[in-house]
Amino acid sequence: MAIQFLPIITAFAPYIAQVATAAIPAFTPKPEVAKVDPVLAKQIEELQSAAIQNAESLHVLAEKMQLAIKGIEAAAQKAQKQVTAYKTMLFLSLGLSTASLATCIYILLR
Numbered sequence: 001m002a003i004q005f006l007p008i009i010t011a012f013a014p015y016i017a018q019v020a021t022a023a024i025p026a027f028t029p030k031p032e033v034a035k036v037d038p039v040l041a042k043q044i045e046e047l048q049s050a051a052i053q054n055a056e057s058l059h060v061l062a063e064k065m066q067l068a069i070k071g072i073e074a075a076a077q078k079a080q081k082q083v084t085a086y087k088t089m090l091f092l093s094l095g096l097s098t099a100s101l102a103t104c105i106y107i108l109l110r
Contacts, residue, residue: 010069016062023055 009065010073013062013066013069016058016065019058021059023058
């Protein structure tokens with residue numbers, strides 16, 4: 001089931017980091033023009049800092065997801081090579097066993 005989502009995640013992973021990078025400046029504090037209630041101003045600052053921290057965390061997570069996806073792709077390629085090697089060994093052993101069976105039958109009938 002996860003294999004089906006791997007191409008989708010691979011396609012969107014680079015864009016998540018770009019979105020996070022673009023979103024961080026949108027949440028930076030701006031100079032205040034009008035007087036605002038100090039409690040409200042403090043709450044706004046806390047929300048802005050939380051949004052910045054969340055955006056940075058999202059950026060870090062996106063980078064880690066890209067690394068994980070690259071690792072999964074490398075492991076999948078390695079597993080594919082192993083499967084190919086095992087198939088080759090299987091067909092080789094099947095051929096050798098068929099040849100040995102034919103040899104045994106020939107010797108018995110002779």
